[in-house]
Amino acid sequence: MPADGELPAVELRLENARAGYRTIEVLHGITMAIPSGAVTALLGANGAGKSTTLRVIAGLIPLRSGTLSWRDEQITKMTTVNRARRGLMLVPDERAVFATLSVRDNLQIIAEASGNPDISPALDAFPRLRERLGQRAGSMSGGERRMLALARALLARPSVLMVDELSLGLSPKVASELFAWLGTVADAGTTVILADQYTEEALALADMVYVLHRGEVTFAGTPAELGASELLAAGA
Ligand SMILES: Nc1ncnc2c1ncn2[C@@H]1O[C@H](COP(=O)(O)OP(=O)(O)OP(=O)(O)O)[C@@H](O)[C@H]1O
Structure with missing residues (x-):
């Protein structure tokens, strides 16, 4: 993250993004600005839409409306392969x-x-x-x-490393090692997006937090700005 007072560059910008599966809309017009070279945590309960947001960014499911840009480029309709060429990389799970x-x-x-x-x-x-x-x-x-x-x-x-549910099914020790590793990846300049249930480690690592609740962004800010009600919505 840049020094105090400077605004971080935006790596990815989602505006009014709507997406879903077949007849179901899951993301109801979400807006996010993901800072470059920092760790952004997407937190929320099961089914909030965290994985769907990562799939939208990776291009695995299309936006029904709204826009997505990477740096200065509109990528709303770009293929998954071309997004991968730009370094947008999703690690969905151990499979x-x-x-x-x-x-x-x-x-x-x-x-x-x-x-x-x-x-x-x-x-x-x-x-x-x-x-x-x-x-x-x-x-x-x-x-x-x-x-x-x-x-x-x-x-x-990758330019953007997206990791879905890093800690799922891992021992606390291995999860800690992987969180620490992700911190070093961001320190080296890669933008990291972490979708997870609330964990103190995810929060400790994050520079920016978005809380999703039923497909809507209910909080955007730094971990220090998270209040008790948002922590509850994030699954704390
Ligand atoms: N392939 C799919 N087909 C149909 N519905 C889906 C599909 N994947 C997810 N959904 C639905 O979309 C909603 C959001 O799911 P999503 O996986 O994005 O949530 P999540 O916040 O990542 O939750 P979790 O922590 O449980 O993975 C859920 O209601 C889910 O049932």
């Missing part, structure tokens, strides 16, 4: 790996596709993966697969 391939191949494929075959940055970030390079991804624990999914995203050198 975002090739289960039948080894850890090494999972990393190598994405490293080569992004133009630098060196997988060592991922292994430096997640030393546990180094011990398991020959193991089939599908035979690893959920936490290890989650690390592999994040390591793959790192190698793709």
